[in-house]
Amino acid sequence: MASHLPPGSSAQSHQLETAGTVSDTHYAGPKGLMRWLLTTNHKEIGTLYLLFSLSMFFIGGLFAMVVRAELFQPGLQLIQPEFFNQMTTMHGLIMVFGAVMPAFVGLANWMIPLQIGAPDMALPRLNNFSFWLLPVAFTMLLATLFMPGGAPNFGWTFYAPLSTTYAPPSTTFFIFSLHMAGISSILGAINIIATILNLRTPGMRMMDMPLFVWTWLITAFLLIAVMPVLAGVITMMLLDIHFGTSFFNAAGGGDPVLFQHLFWFFGHPEVYIMILPAFGIVSVILPTFARKPLFGYASMVYATAAIAILSFLVWAHHMFVVGLPLAAELFFMYSTMLISVPTGVKVFNWITTLFRGSLTFEPPMLFALAFVVLFTIGGFSGLMLAISPADFQYHDTYFVVAHFHYVLVPGAVFAIMAAVYYWLPKWTGHYPHLRLSQWHFWLSVIGVNLTFFPMHFAGLAGMPRRIPDYALQFADFNMVTSIGGFLFGLSQLLFVLVVVLCIRGGNKAPAKAWEGAEDLEWTVASPAPLHTFETPPDFTPHRH
Amino acid sequence: MSSQFLDDRRRAVNRTVARTLVVLAAMCLFSVALVPLYDVFCEVTGLNGKTSSQAQSLSAESADQSRLVTMQFITRASKGLPWSLSAETRQLRLHPGQSAEVHFTFRNLGDRAYVARAVPSVSPSEASLHLRKLACFCFENQRLAAGERFEAPLVFQLTRDLPEDVKTVTLVYTLYEQRVSLSRSRASQQPGGET
Incomplete structure (x- = not known):
């Protein structure tokens, strides 16, 4: 078991522990529940975000399991089509807004102050508020399942008029819950920007920041830019439903296509909000376990910024079939393909970082490597979808489902898991159980590919998405997908086991838990005390 | 510090x-x-395929005898409105610059009065800028009693500057119930004809 401890790290760590100022952790605030309700500590709020995200991951996952059980074989076996639609919708909404986004905010809360040598986030009370909005928002969203008419059933993209004229009454609750989640994201983004721009330890320039901090800074600007558009579009839905306006209602002179333009003007930057922090995590983990500085640090920063800017110019590639004029089809096709240039720069840099490195394969590294390979597969299928004439065939088929699950599950989710394995020693003071982590990794990789790879073929053969039944020729693909889905779902229980075991005990981690880790967080003790860097640490740029 | x-x-x-x-x-x-x-x-x-909601004047120009354009009409009722709308002809061929008149028939198949409007949409959307409507039932709401039938003309012109690559223009009318107007008209027996 001890074999994965970095050799010689303990001697070094004692020396390093004194580098960061570690304050006494005598805690005098309220105890029990009130402590968590009132906390303004970035580490505690980070933990709350991560636990919230994990529970949403399981609720959203449960909905996915219902969907996969129904699709296990053709015909209707378990649930009615109406409920099936609610399951696909709630799965998407919960995973996007409840699992992936809060997980990244939780990681940002925990790690950004530690990585830039700040004592806490810039606005600690706002931080508390933006977290506690989330449980309220998602309790309300989940409550719609028990309302007359059922939960939202129009898909996570909630296209009007499905989500207005033909929507269940619970849609109003859905709108309010999304408003709250949006406010939470905006407040979190303001806090992160204020922290990164102002609380860096003296001597740390912008181009010295770890890439996780950089990618989050850019993500926070994306959030500030597009969350108001989401708020605007759902407010217009609300007005259409209850106040007789006709923003999206053709009967009153409105235009349903306007909804799609507005939604995707938010929606495309939103998908980068879910992947840019993942890029940052992988850019931090790969150099650690390759024991080499990141290749092309500056180009990574510029590539991230380029992706963020381009994300505002590609939204209509989700709408190739609504009847765009030829010039628009071409513009959005080319601008979408242009994004593969900065993304290609990133993948090139990751691979070059690995080149001739002294690689070791601890659990965070396994997940980060799987991210690079599998995210790139998702990127390539995205490039296929960007080809406008081909998209007429692929649109609304399982090919699209396969594409975005490849970038979100082995993309965003694997990056989050890599981050958790990477920073668990810092959070808990213990290494995660090596054997169990490896089992979790391999079962997840097999499960993910078994689930989503056959979807490509089902989609190319014409299987439409969001339909509870399918033609007989898709039966084999779907059975494989369902088996893979159950395997992936079950193997996440192992993840919970690893985390619980790691909190309760395990091999003790030194301050510098990984041999090749260089950033500031590894200068404070493991587990990180409640208050760190109350005086700014000394910082000398060490690489890039 | x-x-x-x-x-x-x-x-x-x-x-x-x-x-x-x-x-x-x-x-x-x-x-x-x-x-x-x-x-x-x-x-x-003209990207969303909407046509002008007011009558336009005839653009005085000679017909372009060198090409013929197919004009198609599609009509449909929306969910929950027991009406039918039919055109006297499903399609006709005309020269750009020429004007034409087509009669449409509304029928209320339900057992009570409804107020509804036919909302137009043109495909391809580029053509919507070149479709001039001189008279159209779509400019106002229609109120039909149970079983009533109503005939109205569409007078239109496709202008000569219609792009060369447009060979077929499809005009779709979808009937939508105008609920706000009905509740008002029930009280006053006067269809609220707001546009």
């Missing part, structure tokens, strides 16, 4: 927050402004 250092940080944080709030407010305004921007953009380019 000096209090000077902390004060400087606090001021810097406040400045950053103020700036982000300005950006946030600007984006909120922008998202609201996107709706009229979209409408203006569509009016100029």
Whole structure:
């Protein structure tokens, strides 16, 4: 078991522990529940975000399991089509807004102050508020399942008029819950920007920041830019439903296509909000376990910024079939393909970082490597979808489902898991159980590919998405997908086991838990005390 | 750590927050402004396939005898409205510049009165700028009693500057019930003809 401890790290760590100022952790605030309700500590709020995200991951996952059980074989076996639609919708909404986004905010809360040598986030009370909005928002969203008419059933993209004229009454609750989640994201983004721009330890320039901090800074600007558009579009839905306006209602002179333009003007930057922090995590983990500085640090920063800017110019590639004029089809096709240039720069840099490195394969590294390979597969299928004439065939088929699950599950989710394995020693003071982590990794990789790879073929053969039944020729693909889905779902229980075991005990981690880790967080003790860097640490740029 | 250092940080944080709030407010305004921007953009380019909601005059020009364009009519009733709308002809061929008249018949198949409107949409959307309607039932709401039948003409012209690559123009009319007008008209027996 001890074999994965970095050799010689303990001697070094004692020396390093004194580098960061570690304050006494005598805690005098309220105890029990009130402590968590009132906390303004970035580490505690980070933990709350991560636990919230994990529970949403399981609720959203449960909905996915219902969907996969129904699709296990053709015909209707378990649930009615109406409920099936609610399951696909709630799965998407919960995973996007409840699992992936809060997980990244939780990681940002925990790690950004530690990585830039700040004592806490810039606005600690706002931080508390933006977290506690989330449980309220998602309790309300989940409550719609028990309302007359059922939960939202129009898909996570909630296209009007499905989500207005033909929507269940619970849609109003859905709108309010999304408003709250949006406010939470905006407040979190303001806090992160204020922290990164102002609380860096003296001597740390912008181009010295770890890439996780950089990618989050850019993500926070994306959030500030597009969350108001989401708020605007759902407010217009609300007005259409209850106040007789006709923003999206053709009967009153409105235009349903306007909804799609507005939604995707938010929606495309939103998908980068879910992947840019993942890029940052992988850019931090790969150099650690390759024991080499990141290749092309500056180009990574510029590539991230380029992706963020381009994300505002590609939204209509989700709408190739609504009847765009030829010039628009071409513009959005080319601008979408242009994004593969900065993304290609990133993948090139990751691979070059690995080149001739002294690689070791601890659990965070396994997940980060799987991210690079599998995210790139998702990127390539995205490039296929960007080809406008081909998209007429692929649109609304399982090919699209396969594409975005490849970038979100082995993309965003694997990056989050890599981050958790990477920073668990810092959070808990213990290494995660090596054997169990490896089992979790391999079962997840097999499960993910078994689930989503056959979807490509089902989609190319014409299987439409969001339909509870399918033609007989898709039966084999779907059975494989369902088996893979159950395997992936079950193997996440192992993840919970690893985390619980790691909190309760395990091999003790030194301050510098990984041999090749260089950033500031590894200068404070493991587990990180409640208050760190109350005086700014000394910082000398060490690489890039 | 000096209090000077902390004060400087606090001021810097406040400045950053103020700036982000300005950006946030600007984006909120922008998202609201996107709706009229979209409408203006569509009016100029014809991108959403809408036609003018008022009668236009006949553009005096000779017919372009060198080409013929197929004009198709599609009619449909929306969910929950027991009406039918039919055109006397499903399609006709005409020269750009020429005007034509087609009669449409509304029927209320339900057992009570309804107020509804036929909402037009043109495909391909580029053609919508070149379709001039001289008279159309789509400019106003129709009120039909149970079982009533109503015939109305569409007089239109496809202008000569219709792009060469447009060979077929499809005009779709979808019937939508106008609920607000009905509740008012029930009380006053006067269809509320707001546009």
